[in-house]
Amino acid sequence: MIDNVVDLLGRIKHEEAFYYWSLFRQAQPGRFAVLKIGGECLENDLESIANDLAFLSKLGLIPIVVHGWGKTLTKRLEAKGIATVFTPEEDRYTDEEVFPHVLEVASETRQRLVKAIASKGTPVAGVEYEAKVIITKDKQDSGYGAHNGEIVLINPQPLLQLASQAMIPVLSPIGVSAGGVKLFNINGDTVGAKLVEAIDPVKYLLLTSTHGILDNPDVAIGRTIDEIVLRRDFERLVEQGIVTQGALKKVIEAKRSLEMRINGDDKSVQITKPGDIPFELFTHKGKGTLVRLGYVINEPISLANVNQRVIKDITERNFGQKLVDDYFVNGQKFVYLERHAKGLGIVMLNAVDGIPYLDILVTDNGYRGNGLATDIIHRIGPKVFWRTKFSRDATEILYRKIADGSQKFIGVDGELYAGYWIGLTFGEAEKAVNYMQKKPSNFK
Template identity: 30%
Template sequence: MPLGRRTAAHIAEVLSEALPYIHRFVGKVLVIKYGGNAMETDELKKGFARDIVLMKAVGIHPVVVHGGGPQIGSLLARLNIESHFVEGMRVTDSQTMDVVEMVLGGLVNKDIVNLINHHGGNAIGLTGKDARLIRAKKLTVSRKTPEMTQPEIIDIGHVGEVSQINSDLLAMLVQSDFIPVIAPIGVGADGQSYNINADLVAGKVAEALAAEKLLLLTNTAGLLDKNGQVLTGLCTAQVDELIADGTVHGGMLPKIRCALCAVQGGVTTAHIIDGRVPHAVLLEIFTDSGVGTLIKQNPA
């Protein structure tokens, strides 16, 4: 059916607005952390896949890092394996680690790869164990109360932090027209597997590739002020102030700290965007208004 004049004019206007951004980002690497609410419906998943394919088609290099906490929790429950969390991190014993690898490296990773390829992309799935892509070490967690003279060390099992990213492998894939899709499983010097927070992996991948942007999809409209309004165009010093005065708190703190570390590590900008919004990635990259919070380095 032919497009109406108003609809056609709107499409032309959208494309015209996107053009300068396409020119600006051609040849640049953008790292997108994908998971949680952005995975909740088939329409959101299809939209995300199409957005990634479009980015690659116009000469931008997306790298996807995904989570999968709800899927892990669901399978653990079906297997009657109880989940425990310490400071928001899943305690990961050997049995739980097997499930994490099965879900992240198998089910979720291959679903995303298949979806991107179905929409015309050339995605390739990886875990941190492939070519030692993500070298990791055990994460040490400590807790101290006013009554304690020394902090208590808490063992949360096979939970890790990134020690090194194999950027040569990723650069080769990106320049070979592949779209890397990375599961956040790291490998230690002894070959031990580690479950790593996907936001942290995305940030370290962005730093290693000197990415133009790091985009963290979440379930809020962005970083909100005390009146519930979205804050954007923030430099790192302003974000530090918002953390100090309590505006940034709770579950948003780890994401903001991840974004800060990435920008301080050389990533041009980091973005906290709402994964529940259809085509949120394209809206943030290719429109004047954007849909989330942008964080940049302090001005010189």
């Protein structure tokens, strides 16, 4: 299997790739990822999608797939002289006239996708409404058609059973009443979000025809937004009209999904295009848009006023080293603590010209690679600097991504360090590096 990983991830830095692959492999069968594929992607990039899914399967990673159909259904209705109407929630209005065409397109789309995946030698199975995965009830609202439904319950067992057999389940977003009598047209993004709530996967991916969410509704000039931290960015993106229509629907469903999860702070939704799934899953930077809630980091508290034993235990456990005996005595230090103690930053607030120095940064095992370290660093302020012993691992890659500048140097203990900073002028950075060079180690 290791040889397969090296071959398949040849264009990706091995340190990053193996970090994420080992993380994903810890997931129970069926709980690695939910992948929602947009209809336009299936029309234009079916081969790339099949290749991406075959790639994951060869790595022993089995996603649960739900697809849409988008313009395919619109074209089918136009050919029949049926107008396309949308509900107040931007779902397709589905009445008795429209619904037979929904079922036809759903079946055709699912079969095309299953056939394309199978052609790569990848085990795959289509999941039809008879499996009763999406239990649905009528929408009690005049703005909706007779076959627009509201999801009551997701029954993931048929999907998990297939995944446990290393078969990729492919689900159409067709809901069924509890008694199995009536069928409903459900928005694919809504189904994807509800599947995530029910399954609690490590990853949730949305495939779109663009690279992700764009910073301008005009696709011709819009550029991909690398990351959306919802607690920080959502209102601004909506108020400024940056995220609208279909993109807004995706972000809202992503937000709803993350907020409904018990551990939503630790999860993310990744929006990307076909062909880029390996880069989105196995690199820090990715190629699409990563959407996450953002961690809540508490106000700084003097290290003298916190339970120092807890801080010491968390730090030493994660670093695998003992702090120097006088660490809690020397210097005026403050701690920024994630609200559930998943991570912390110990800071000297006025280290150089009033600029805070991040002395120790800890993210507990299981919360690395989720944005926690980034949130702690940005919580400290617009200007901050820190150092770490130099290495070419995933930590260095992350720091280089978020820092404005960096410099390697030899510390007073003879070790090679890398110093990083955000928001510093050239002169401030020089002083910061000098400060970090002279600072003794925090560990024995």
